Amino acid sequence: MIHQSSDVQTKAIGNRTLVWQFCVILPNAQIGNDCNINAHCFIENDVILGDRVTVKSGVYLWDGTRLEDDVFIGPNVTFANDKYPKSKQYPDKFYGTTVKKGASIGAGAVILPGVTIGENALIGAGAVVTKDVTANSIVAGVPARLMRYSE
DSSP states (O other): OBOTTSEEOOSOBOTTOEEOTTOEEOTTOEEOTTOEEOSSOEEOSSOEEOTTOEEOTTOEEOTTOEEOTTOEEOTTOEEOOOSSOBTTBOOSSOOOOEEOTTOEEOTTOEEOTTOEEOTTOEEOTTOEEOSOBOTTEEEETTTTEEEEEOO
8 A cells, every 4th residue: 555645656665565644765765565664754766675664754764775674663763874964965875774684773763874783683762873783782872882682
């Protein structure tokens, strides 16, 4: 189901994927099966979502973002892909973010460019992730720090 108020330009969208109100998905984005893209999201061209990915409201996925299967992105999570942004000056390459299978990112977290979040990792709400997060880690805070490992 694609809500009539959304602008979904890609043809690469999986079966049973839901796209809610006021989303924009550019033509080269790839979205897997059984995903749930909530209202007010933007997905740029060089973005790949696996199967069963949930993207809550107010999330923008920029070029280079990769979300593997079973990833959860909470509301208003902020991703960045330019390490040194300047108006009208574009980098030679964008630094994408990879979120590995089964990872979850809490509401309002900020994920800086070039970071990899490991399998089944959990990022606490409001955390600022400045470096890679290992698999099965639970991190929180500003900057994000290891709290413990999940079982």
